[in-house]
Amino acid sequence: MTSSIRTSMGLALTALQGANAFFRINCATVQSGRIDPLVNPGTLAAHSHTILGGSNIGVNATYQSLLDSDCSSCEVQADKSAYWSPTLYYEYPNGSFIETAHGGGVVYYLGRGPGQNDTVPFPPGFMVLSGDKAARSYDNATFTYGTADYPGRPVADRISFACLDGLYQPEQPYMYKTDCQDGMRAQVHFQSCWNGKDLYKPDNSHVAYQSRIDDGICPPTHSVQVPHIFLEINYQVNDIPGKTPDGRFVFSQGDPTGYGFHADFQNGWEMDIQTYAVKNCLNTVDFGQISACPPLQAVDTSAYGVNCPQRPRPIDEPVDGLLAKLPGCIKITPGPAAAPAASMTCPKDVIPSKIIATKDTTATPTQSVAPGQPFGGEYQIYLGCFNDTAGQTRALNAYSEANYVNMTVEYCMGICHDRGYRLSGVEYAQECHCDNVLNPTAVGGQLGCNWNCGRTMVESLGYRQNCGGYSLIDLYNNTDPAFVANGSETANGGLPVPYTPLAPFADNYVGCFTDLDPRTLSSNNTQSDDMTVEVCAAFCAGGPGYRYYGVEYGSQCYCGNAFAAVAQLLNTTSSPTNDSACSIRCAGSNPELCGGANALSVYNVTDFVVPAPKPSVGKYRSQGCLTDPPNNVGRSLIGPSIDSPNMTNELCIKYCLGQEMHYAAIEYSTQCFCGNAVNSAGGAQSISCPVSNLMTCPGNTKELCGGPNLMNLFYSSTL
Known part of the structure; x- marks a missing residue:
């Protein structure tokens, strides 16, 4: 069965990549929770969903209420449809759950098959679900409608997963790999053949798949072709805090396999714009470019996630953060048999007592003005x-x-x-x-x-x-x-007041760094309306031996001894021409630059003396430095550990000696790890200590206490 699965999924991928004409819409999350107006209208859904699209989505959503949404979390603002799929959770070995983050989704609208030129727009009120939430194994017996010229294929091929780790791997209809550097992408094809009369049926019999699911012909019973929707959701599976090989990912309906992935679509399009786009852009726009379809371009925005942020949940229960149970107390059913119908097993005291009515809104007008016209004041x-x-x-x-x-x-x-x-x-x-x-x-x-x-x-x-x-x-x-x-x-x-040229960077300028979470420099900080590079330097000079100082947003100052692991150098020289991200002038000095938005201008403390690594502490001898294993597979030393704001080499070694451990290592300036062997199986490497990457000890700034993913390692053969 494995070979047939791989072959069919390869066909799906080839077919999609071979079709260059379509338009593609990016969407952010607008809502989450046990909401499903298709399957559970007016009441709680059995499991949690993550929803993209119109801001009025709720348990009673209709075409009109979606159309009246204040905004859409999809980039094309005329598309206030709702697209939703089950929430993905990570289950820790202790049985608790945490939501797996994703940054929204991408919706492809395609015209496919010999009938693509006859495609009609989705009518008002149209709704559809694709996928089977109960599936826990691959169904190779149920096929789409087909003929000798247009053979069918397994309906199960509507679902696929891709691991985005830089290596090509055939897509599969299940979660075949969940260690993916750039995320795991879940994908679903929707039905694109309609019976022409029913807007929705609970068993989805009003629609059918094309013979090749994403291409081919429609069955005679469903001869009206609507746009083919292909939905992608990218889950950040490698961003789980404390992820271990003993944990697992599970969708909110209790599915740890992925075979039960599914998605829903409820039409909320402005009909005139959708009609134009289907007729004139579905089969002509190359590579999904919204800019090539004028009506879509006119209502396109890159600010969809900013202008239409996630709404408060209308269901009074948590679905994110650390959870003791899946929402609805759904039981995990690994299969391979199909899962039984889900039921809410929570005791009454944890079942939400009410559904908070969705506050339906109408589109809010935007003030606009043409260049050359007054706005905001008389002058x-x-x-x-x-x-x-x-x-x-x-x-x-x-x-x-x-x-x-x-x-x-x-x-x-x-x-x-x-x-x-x-x-x-x-x-x-x-x-x-x-x-x-x-x-x-x-x-x-x-x-x-x-x-x-x-x-x-x-x-x-x-x-x-x-x-x-x-x-x-x-x-x-x-x-x-x-x-x-x-x-x-x-x-x-x-x-x-003439235009003031920029002052040159000082000789101790290091460069412009990204400054996200965690901060590039995180030891100390201040803010001032009179900020200059010199003010920041003086502030950090008063600290306990800081090695770097940096300025940001024109008025913020940060100090530290090492850069956060996520920080990236945005330029390779100290020339201002390469520092477009660090381009905000200092609040207290017009000629100077003080970083930018999430960009830190970093300087060396000129009189800072880098301590030399200690050759020994008591009976423990320095072994140089040790890297942590890559890919978050554990620490280099897996014995007892402590974290202290007063960490020194002596404190760590004394602690490990008391634990009767031969190895002692300090990392991230405050963390101490012990062990009797190096976890070399995880990929840890012994290296000479790169002093530039090491941090001083908070308990003694004349000592080095490791750095990001880098340990100062000591060893004693006797205890």
Whole structure:
């Protein structure tokens, strides 16, 4: 059976890759919980789902309520449909569960087979489910409709999984591998043959698959062809905290195999746009480009996840975080027999007492203005949407700040006005930038300034505004006479303010680093409206022997002795032309750069002296350094361990000696590990100590205490 599975899945992959005409829509998560208006309308679903699409999704969702959604978490805002699939959990060896994160999904709309030119749009009210939640093994007996010219194939091939680890592997209809560097992708093909009359039937008999599932002909009983939907969900299976070989992944309906993966679709499209796209774009757009389909392009946004964030759950129960049981207390059924009908086995005291009514909304209007028109004030003129990526600095460089909650166009205008700047600009939904001269690398007339301003705007003001976009900035010019004198831009009481060139980086500049979670430098930090590189250097000089200091967002300062493992150097030289990410000017010094958004400008502490590794501590001799095994398969030493904010070489060795362990090792500056053997089976390697990657001990800054995934190793043959 294995060979037949591999062959059929290979056909599915080849067929999909061979069809270049389609359009593809990216979607973020909009809702999660035991919601399923197809299978369980008006009540609790048996298991949890993760949902993409229209914000009005709930247990009573209808075509009209979805169409009236305030927003869609899919990039094409005319698509307020709902797409949902079972939530994936990781089960720890102790029986607890944690949700496996995913970043949304990708929905492909394709015209397939000899009838593709006759494809009709999904009608209002159309709903469909694909897959079998009870399946726990591969069904090689049930085939699609077919003929001699268009043979059928196993219906089970509608489901497939791909492990994204950089190596080609044939896709399979089950979770064949869950150790995947870039995630595990679950995939489902929907039925694209319709009987032409029923919008939905609980047994899904109103629809059928094409003969090849993703291609071929429709059966005579279902001769009306609708768009073929192919849904991809990427699960971050390698981001599970504390993941061990003894744990396992399980879908929310109790399926640890993946054979029972399934997905639902409820139409919420604006019919005029869907009709145009199906007729004119489904079979003509190459490689899924939304930009090649004008009506879709007009309502496309890269800010779908920002503009339409996940809604509060309407079911009063937790479905994420660490859980003692699967939602609904679903039992795990590994098969191979089909799972019995799921039932809620939770005792009454943990069953949600009520369903919180979904607050149906209507689309919120967005304020818009054409370039050259006033907006936000008597003298404020909209200049347009400008790029903000070219060159070494931002379009506006004099001052900037971020406020994700309360940012509006007027708020930013006020910030810039109060500081004496005539130009203001909003970007990334939350950033405000000010200056008196526009960087000449910024060019107007761009598309994509459609990220909605601060998170609370709709609730407090009742409308939306646009605050730039991804590397795009909405610019405004304050033409108030107080800011213009004799034709020259002025500020601060009428004094001329020319464009100030950047100051050169100091010799101790290291470079521009990504600064996500965890922070690149995490030992200490401060923030100041008067921040400069020198202010940050002085702050970190007061710490216990810090090796690095860095500035970010124009006003933030961070100190530390080593970089976080996730930090990446964004440039290879100290030239500003390679530091486009670190491009915000310091709040207290116009000529200096102080990092950027999630980007840290890092400097060496010039008088820092790197300690030399200790050759021995008591009877324990240094063995150099030891790397941790790759791929999170465990530690290099797997005996007793402690973590102390006062860690030193002596403290760790004393602890391991007391545990009667021959090896002692310190890592991440505060962690101590012991053992009687090195876990070499996991791939740990002994190396000479790269001092540049080691951290000083918090209990004694003249000693080294390992680094990220790197241990200072000591050994004693006698105890």
